[in-house]
Each structure stands twice: as structure tokens, then as C-alpha cells.
Amino acid sequence: MMRVALIGCGAIGTSMLELLKGDKTLAVVAIVVPDFGLAAARKAVASLAPGVEIVTSVPQAGIDLVVEAAGHAAIEEHVLPALKRGTPCIVASVGALSAAGLAEQLEQAASEGHTQVQLIAGAIGAIDALAAARAGGLDAVRYTGRKPPHAWSGTPAEQGRDLGALTLETIIFEGSAREAASLYPKNANVAATVSLAGLGLDLTRVRLIADPAVTENVHVVEAEGAFGSFELTMRNKALAANPKTSALTVYSAVRAMRNRVAHMAI
Numbered sequence: 489m490m491r492v493a494l495i496g497c498g499a500i501g502t503s504m505l506e507l508l509k510g511d512k513t514l515a516v517v518a519i520v521v522p523d524f525g526l527a528a529a530r531k532a533v534a535s536l537a538p539g540v541e542i543v544t545s546v547p548q549a550g551i552d553l554v555v556e557a558a559g560h561a562a563i564e565e566h567v568l569p570a571l572k573r574g575t576p577c578i579v580a581s582v583g584a585l586s587a588a589g590l591a592e593q594l595e596q597a598a599s600e601g602h603t604q605v606q607l608i609a610g611a612i613g614a615i616d617a618l619a620a621a622r623a624g625g626l627d628a629v630r631y632t633g634r635k636p637p638h639a640w641s642g643t644p645a646e647q648g649r650d651l652g653a654l655t656l657e658t659i660i661f662e663g664s665a666r667e668a669a670s671l672y673p674k675n676a677n678v679a680a681t682v683s684l685a686g687l688g689l690d691l692t693r694v695r696l697i698a699d700p701a702v703t704e705n706v707h708v709v710e711a712e713g714a715f716g717s718f719e720l721t722m723r724n725k726a727l728a729a730n731p732k733t734s735a736l737t738v739y740s741a742v743r744a745m746r747n748r749v750a751h752m753a754i
């Protein structure tokens with residue numbers, strides 16, 4: 489049985505617990521949340537995962553795998569120390585790597601701990617094709633993220649406009665994947681993932697759109713290179729508990745965990 493520490497107990501974390509209920513090969517034994525979130529997390533998991541330890545840092549011993557589904561700050565706070573101790577980590581908040589030096593720090597920590605950090609595809613697809621195509625050389629990679637206006641609440645998209653009053657699609661950001669991930673830490677992790685698999689954070693062009701005509705989170709990736717080209721469109725359903733987050737992110741994290749224990753991985 490693989491013993492997992494889950495960082496974060498929000499929309500992704502609780503959905504993961506639902507999916508993993510009764511799993512014979514993986515057990516979430518600890519959930520890490522901020523100090524002020526302890527009581528809410530205990531309440532949220534009381535029926536989902538009774539007996540799981542709710543803590544403010546990853547236990548120092550008895551953990552085989554750390555899974556982060558918390559937010560950018562959790563990478564420095566919890567993932568780096570776990571890697572240094574030698575615990576493999578799965579990361580959903582890939583946009584955190586837009587901060588100068590953090591990708592290098594993660595690699596260094598994993599090297600020190602003789603372990604590995606895995607960045608999951610999360611809400612986006614074709615990361616396998618893009619990362620493979622990179623070996624032959626890529627010419628251009630573009631990512632467009634389109635979500636309903638309310639999914640952009642609490643972000644810079646609100647500056648100078650009333651999201652609730654939009655009647656037409658509105659481009660709220662155009663620039664590099666690095667800027668997108670840093671300005672929209674809860675909405676543009678996939679921009680970072682696409683860029684890290686492809687042309688990098690600074691050369692990947694990103695457009696973010698608030699669109700009152702969509703109900704889903706629509707992600708489009710267009711790539712060209714020596715391999716040929718592809719266009720990918722994902723129409724993701726959002727989690728009921730968080731309109732910013734696609735349900736596919738949960739399935740992607742669960743897939744990554746199951747691949748760690750399966751005798752055949754896909």
C-alpha cells in the first residue's frame with residue numbers, strides 16, 4: 489500500500505479523496521492545509537476519509553508520495569522540503585514554476601533527495617505529443633484559455649471591467665506563458681505546463697479569454713514543428729466546488745498516482 493500525503497483539501501483534494509475511496513493500492517494518510525484551514529479540512533474529510541491525519545506540514549516519516557493540489561505557495565513551503573528528504577512529489581500547481589529560479593530549485597531538491605518531481609498534465613491534454621515533438625524541434629506553440637466570466641473573478645481580469653456585465657468574448661490577457669501563470673495563478677497553470685513541455689515559459693504565446701457564451705473551460709493548443717502540427721481543443725467541465733478548476737485535473741492527478749503502483753502504466 490502506497491502511503492500518500494495530500495497537500496490541499498479544496499475542490500481538487502476532496503474530489504481526489506472521493507475517487508480514491510476504497511483503493512487497495514493507495515492510501516491518503518495525511519492531508520496538509522494551512523493552520524487556519526485545519527478545522528474546515530477536518531469537517532470536509534470526516535465522512536470522506538475518516539482517520540486521515542490533518543496537519544500543517546508533510547509528516548517527516550512514513551510517507552511514500554506527496555501530491556500537491558493546493559496552490560503556488562505550497563511548492564516552496566512543502567514540496568521542496570519533501571523532495572530534499574527523498575520523497576517523490578506530484579505537482580498540480582505547475583504555474584508556480586514561472587517564478588524565477590523555482591524550476592531549478594525543484595530539480596536541485598529532487599537531485600539532493602535522489603528522487604523525482606512529476607508535473608502533471610492536469611486540465612490539458614497532448615502534453616505527451618508536445619514533449620515528444622520538442623525532441624525534433626518546435627517552431628511555434630500557442631495556448632488559448634477560454635472560461636466563463638465568473639471563472640475569472642478575483643483575478644486581474646476584473647480590473648477596469650465588470651465581468652458579470654460582459655456580453656461578448658473579451659481578451660483579458662495576451663503575452664507569454666510566464667506572465668500568464670504568474671498573473672493568473674489559479675487559472676493559467678496549464679499555460680505553464682504547455683510551455684514547459686514545449687518552447688518554454690517565455691516563447692509560448694498565451695491568450696486568456698472571458699467568454700459569456702461558454703459554460704466549460706475551453707483550452708486550445710496549437711503547435712508546429714519538425715514533427716508536423718496539431719491543434720487540440722479541450723472542453724472541460726469545471727468542478728462544482730471551484731469554477732476555475734476543471735474536473736480533468738483531478739483525474740490527471742489520480743492517474744499519476746495509480747501509475748506509480750500499477751504493473752503496467754499508461
Ligand SMILES: NC(=O)C1=CN([C@@H]2O[C@H](COP(=O)(O)OP(=O)(O)OC[C@H]3O[C@@H](n4cnc5c(N)ncnc54)[C@H](OP(=O)(O)O)[C@@H]3O)[C@@H](O)[C@H]2O)C=CC1
Pocket residue numbers: 495496497498499500501520521522524525526528557558559560561562565566580581582608609610611612673674677678681729730732733734737
Ligand atoms: N495543472 C492544472 O491543470 C491545474 C492546477 N490547479 C492548481 O491546483 C490548485 C488547487 O486547486 P483547487 O483545489 O481547485 O483550489 P481550492 O482553492 O479549492 O483548494 C485549495 C486548497 O489548498 C489549501 N492551501 C492553500 N494554500 C496552501 C498551502 N500553502 N499549503 C497547504 N495547503 C494550502 C487551501 O486551504 P484553505 O482553504 O484553508 O486556504 C485549500 O484546501 C490551484 O490553486 C492551482 O494552482 C488548478 C487547476 C488546474
Ligand SMILES: O=C([O-])CC(=O)C(=O)O
Pocket residue numbers: 611673674675676677678679705724732733734735737
Ligand atoms: O482547470 C483548468 O481548466 C485550468 C486551470 O484552472 C489552470 O490552468 O490553472
